Amino acid sequence: MPQGGYRANAGRHKKSATQKKLEGNPGKRPIEVLDLSSADEIPAEPPAWLSDKAKEIYTFVRAWLEKIGCLRGILPCHLDEYSHLKANWHKAEEQITATGMIFKEDGKVKPSPFVALAQGYMKQANDAWAKIYAVVRETKLKDWDSANPNDDVMERLLGGR
Numbered sequence: 126m127p128q129g130g131y132r133a134n135a136g137r138h139k140k141s142a143t144q145k146k147l148e149g150n151p152g153k154r155p156i157e158v159l160d161l162s163s164a165d166e167i168p169a170e171p172p173a174w175l176s177d178k179a180k181e182i183y184t185f186v187r188a189w190l191e192k193i194g195c196l197r198g199i200l201p202c203h204l205d206e207y208s209h210l211k212a213n214w215h216k217a218e219e220q221i222t223a224t225g226m227i228f229k230e231d232g233k234v235k236p237s238p239f240v241a242l243a244q245g246y247m248k249q250a251n252d253a254w255a256k257i258y259a260v261v262r263e264t265k266l267k268d269w270d271s272a273n274p275n276d277d278v279m280e281r282l283l284g285g286r
Contacts, residue, residue, distance in 0.1 A: 179212035
């Protein structure tokens with residue numbers, strides 16, 4: 126019969142996050158506080174490598190971010206990525222509109238490859254948007270106004286704040 130080896134629940138238990146927080150800084154390492162007030166804002170001009178449609182999306186989203194006061198804290202590369210992916214999704218959708226969702230080849234009906242391409246670009250664009258909106262959500266929920274019906278109540282409830 127084996128006698129050694131791993132035993133469940135043996136050894137010292139890990140501290141809970143609450144306990145760690147109450148103890149403060151047990152390692153006494155210097156805590157580095159980041160100053161985001163001096164962080165660079167998103168440039169007003171989109172990068173030259175973006176297509177015309179992507180530049181249009183870039184300026185539209187940047188204007189929206191500026192309007193709601195969330196330009197700081199968002200990395201410019203996230204906005205570049207979102208604009209590029211969204212423009213490519215638009216191109217794929219235009220191609221689907223022009224050619225259709227299915228086509229006939231060698232007497233067999235096949236789905237258009239642009240459908241899968243558009244789905245892939247949309248998924249990546251949504252992931253890129255999630256990075257941007259995470260900063261917007263964290264910034265704006267601090268200033269949540271219960272009297273304002275435009276504030277997302279469900280976002281606040283599900284966020285556990």
